[in-house]
Amino acid sequence: MSTQQVTFQECNTQFAQIFERVLKNHEVISVYKEPEQGIVMLDAKEYSSLVETLYLLSNPVNRDRLYQGILQHQQGQVREIDVKAYLD
Template structure:
C-alpha cells in the first residue's frame, strides 16, 4: 500500500486521487496528530460493501468460499450462458 503524508496528500491531492482510481488500490495518509486514514475509490468501497453483505449470512459465506476453493483448485465447471 502506498503511503503519503498529510502534507504530501494536500499538496498533490489531484494526483493522489487519480492514482487511487487508476491503480484501484488504497493509499494510506499518515498524520502527525491523529489516526492515519486510508483512501480508496468509490468503486472499491462499493465492492467491499457488497462482499461484506454477501458474507454476512454464514450459509452464503460458506457457499461463496466453497466456490472460491473450487476455482482455485481448477475444479470449476463451465456453464454455458444462454
C-alpha cells in the same frame, strides 16, 4: 494490494495527483497526520466491492455456500447452462 503512505501535508499539496493515482492505478493511499490518526483513500468502485464482499461473507450460511462453490470450481466440478431462459 499494497498501501502507500503519505503525510497529511503531502496530500494537501498534491491532492489532485494523489486522487488521479488512486483512480488510474487503483492505488490505496494511507494519509496520516500523526501516528494514530489517518485515513485511507481508495477507488469508490473498489470500496463498494469490498463492502459487498463483507456483506456476502457476514452471513455464515451464505459464506459456506460461496466457499463450497469455489471449492467445487477448483475441483473442476462445473457444468455449463444456457442462461437465455433466465433472462426472459
